[in-house]
Amino acid sequence: MPLDYRRFNGPDDSVSYKRFTPDFLKSYEELLGDLLEKNNLKDEQASDEAQRVFAETDTISQAKGSAYVEIKNTKVVCSVFDPREIPHQNEFSHLGQIYCEVKFAPFSCSSQRRPPAPDAEDKALSEALRQAIEPAVCRHLFPNYQIDVFAYIIENDGSCLAAAINAAGLALTDAAVPMYDLITASSMAILDDKMFVVPNEEEEELAMKSQESKDINHGVITLSMLSELSQITSFIQIGSLETDCVIKAMDILEKECKELVPNIQKVVVRNVIKNVKRQQILHESAKEMEEILDEKYNLWQKSLKAKSYLCFSLSFFSLLA
Amino acid sequence: MTGHVSIRLASERVNHSVATSNELPRFYTPGEVISGMQDFMRGHGTYTEDDNLKSSVAGVMQKVNKLICIRPLKSRYVGEIGDVVVGRVLEVQQRRWKVDTNSRLDSILQLSSVNLPGGELRRRSVEDEQSMRKVLQEGDLISAEVQSVFSDGSLSLHTRSLKYGKLVQGTLVKVFPSLIKRRKNHFHNILGISIIIGNNGYIWISPREKESTENDDLENIEKAKLEPVSISIREIMARVKNCIAALVASKMMLDDTSILMAYEESLKYETAKEMLDPEAMLDIAFLTQHRLNYVTTE
């Protein structure tokens, strides 16, 4: 990676102190045991994952549209800016383009500090985000223009791509970019016969690592779809999974995405209502102001007339004298 | 269900050469002196310097009386008036289309050299000019004839005959233009399909067009042009396409006879996809060459 000379990079060989904590030294089996234990405790609470999403739009005032999404501890903020002409391009393109940038905050990950310059993972995520939202946008409506979508991951606790896609979809809706359908995404970590829907960082990491000696299914899948049109816009799998397992996971994720739609709709509607109300208030206050102004104006006119009459008569009298 | 995959090693590479004679012509390289200037005329592919005639391309010499030309071994298409070409529309411009014909410069098709619906002697109105995209748009393929050659070497085309015009369903094969033999006829209706061997090295293979009856209106004809092509026709088209590929790999001249012969030789292969194999390609080319030699010596 090219060095970033504009910033002070800190010593190259610094390591996180967490390496020396007992947690780090735990073996794979121990970690797995811990995780399962934790999960057993958790399972009593409803596993309705769709309920654990918190979303809000219109969080950044200067962007055309923006959204903030929280899934478990993962926090993503996403903003969409006005379309602009595609830079550095001479050829005319009939379809608009979407430019995505996903960035991790330097302090977003638990294990180590993220470098401020984008690395390979950031780029791969940006590409994945573009792939996911591109089919949803009516790109023929803004030929030769580009819409910028920036997603910033403030805190990463697993399934950050799914959160970023959800946030980007909401931000696009908030920016009133024409879209075919609402876009929702969900992810899943698979470890042997266990499936963790919307995994947290621990689960994700364990599912990715796996034990090489055993020939078990392990991996992470992120799926985004347009539920109303029943179209999958992106499907990213990593790890090693049997086909049956992939297909089973797909069905679950599909359902998960569908369940997420009403939540997202609610956020959008809430935002619309908020805006309408705000507009109403503005409208009413404007009316009030107008009335007051009108009144003042009338008063002023009256006084002006009186004054001018006075002036006139005064000058008249002075002439006479 | 298993797919066909073949991976061969470089050491098992097939030599596609089928040349029978070992005599090689004299080759000239750029900058090489051909002769003194005294009694020769400078043709294409040559230049003069210090009273010497020199080659500017790599190729073989052609001499017509006093005129000396060097014909490059591999070149883009150099057009001549009356050539049949197949081209692709690149751009719609003011009153003309820009067409890619594999020549050095893009060719031009004027709006005035196209047959528009409603008779040949129709005047080109402003409306025609505005709806040029309806006639031909970017990406469309056409067959045309070279009408004239501009001073800079770019070609002016025309499609003012019923046999020329927009091409619909089919596949395009691109070969070296030097492999195309100049013939009287470049439109062939053989084997139940039609082949247009463009002089520019673009070969168009398409199903034969159905005879349209008088009472068909325009819309129906348009619709018929996009109807699915039957599998048997597809099989023949694929075979012809692969035959051409085989002949080209062995650098053999292409015309209706060689294609037809190659097709007949290819019938021993059961499916068209078997002919993608380099050995099969060589086999077909070799047998065709053999038959051609036999015919010419007879």
Add this chain to the structure above:
Amino acid sequence: MAGSLISQSEQVFIVHGVENDFRSDGRSSIDYRPMELETDVVSHASGSARLRLANTDILVGVKTEIDVPKPETPGLGKIEFFVDCSANATPEFEGRGGEQLANTISSTMQRAYYSPQAFNLKQLCIFEGKQCWKLYVDILILECGGNLCDAVSLAVKAALFNTRLPCVKAALMDGGNIDLQLSDDPYDSKQLDIGTAPLLVTLCKIGTKCVVDPSAEEERCSVISLVVGVTGNPNFYQTDDNVIPDIKCKCSTISMNGPGSLSPKTLKSAIEQGITAANCLDNALGDALLREKDEISYLKKHSYGFLK
């Protein structure tokens, strides 16, 4: 990709052909075009391979270097992929034109090789926690005629098959530093175990069906393609008879490319189609590599070179 224009009626012809499972050169939906492979073509690389698939030409060189393993995985080596889309392939790649494509391919490869069941990084370990081998897999795209992902993955697997790691005779702890003693004999080297290394299969959705190995024209007709990475079968890559129990092929990565989308049903059938195709590819590749290996052991290798 390669910005050739194509007319609407040509597209119709291709789409109908795919629907009938008879493509314009006679192939069916899971047939590949013939390929040509050569290994050990670059003398300065530890392993190299060149693969030609119709008009696509890929050259892969593997360089091995010594590195310090990551603190969280002290027992594992490293592998990294770099793709270079040179402007030699098409003028479109000039400047930063090919960068996006290169990034997509390299990140797909990285993902495909991620799982230890696909490529075991333990074999690159020299001294746990201190030193390991790092493989730099550099992929050069010399010519671009469609279906890059598949060709790249085949060439990479062949290059890794060809890679020889020098034997480490001894590793001595000298204070905090490690002293490595390598064997003097350059032929004293070990091969990598790449039997399970994944192959990528691109499934191009044309009309309502998916095809493998699309030509450049077919790629123009499609708006979405699915890339499926499938782990290999080690049985194809060894000559001796001690047959390892057949491992079922698994998906090591799946991703989508292009501006379109897929219905869930198509996606499912495409994944299965991809696994079938990958199995055929793996079989053919193993066969070719073993033939090549035989040849090299009999006579001194004669190099054939690039771009036929």
